[in-house]
Amino acid sequence: MGKASKDKRDIYYRKAKEEGWRARSAFKLLQIDDSFGILKNVKNVVDLCAAPGSWSQVLSRRIYLPAKEKGLSDEDMPKLIAIDLQPMAPIEGITTIQGDMTSMSKVEEILAHFTDGRKADLVISDGAPDVTGLHDMDEFMQAQLVFAGLTVCTHILADGGVYVAKIFRGKDVALLYSQLKLFFKQVTCAKPKSSRNSSIEAFVVCQEYSPPEGFEPDDLSRVLHERAKGMLQEDAHGNALGTMGWPTECIVPFVSCGGIDAYDSDMSYDLPTYIDEDGVERVKPSLDPVQPPTEPFYKMAIERERAKAQSGKKSAKQLLHEEATRR
Ligand SMILES: C[S@@+](CC[C@H](N)C(=O)[O-])C[C@H]1O[C@@H](n2cnc3c(N)ncnc32)[C@H](O)[C@@H]1O
Structure with a gap:
């Protein structure tokens, strides 16, 4: 597809270039923020799976640059950490780490930035595996990234903090919601207008971090597994058959973000003229x-x-x- 044709068919691709964003994904975060105010009064943020960096650019423009403008002391400046498998060109105010965020050594590298007693107010993850086309496999791999992000949250997210992560709305998504609800008081499925309707992609917006009483981060797998066990159907021989239907604790609100006047990502728009x-x-x-x-x-x-x-x-x-x- 030629550049002009892509500009016409993908309004957010064109707008991203006009507004200086590295990727159209920036609009997804901005539209989620419009609906949930996730960037309000936020100082310390971890951006997981951040390359090429449009979400980090949003953090830089919305959080770092205003703090710099105010002339805050080093101690009071925001801490914004980004990680990705791919190298990322520098962004003002963002500390980047290259590596696999599902590996413990990289998680420890992230945590090393929070040894001064600071906590993160927000953890965001737009991570996506290389999609295979096998839906069950893709959904499973995507869920692993969500859990890796949750691992980071259990170590450094402040009580009341927010976690936003990309999900694939496949057949087992109910289990994922119910697992996240163990750690957050409010879990919502958000679909920004800039995310195509044809895509099963959506985002979980998990608000008010509040882990179970007495929870220790090392307990995460056990807690998630316990919840899963209660929802899995097994045959007479104990073989897993899949997830049970939709118990009420798995139902989460669905919010379309971006307002009714936002561009529709499935429509073509005329190119601008002069x-x-x-x-x-x-x-x-x-x-x-x-x-x-x-x-x-x-x-x-x-x-x-x-x-x-x-x-x-x-x-x-x-x-x-x-x-x-x-x-
Ligand atoms: C859709 S892109 C993220 C776009 C980004 N939010 C932005 O605004 O520019 C998905 C990213 O996830 C990264 N990714 C996938 N698996 C990862 C992993 N295990 N660890 C770190 N990054 C990962 C990919 O390298 C890719 O850059």
């Missing part, structure tokens, strides 16, 4: 993305091909072409 010096209406040129990928997956392949070309060896493409024309 009148040139001859009075002719023209389509404005398409903008380049704000931040090209720092380490794109295709970079290695290009470098390999370039090295081959320089050494006089034939590239894979040339060999395939020769093979095809010989037949």
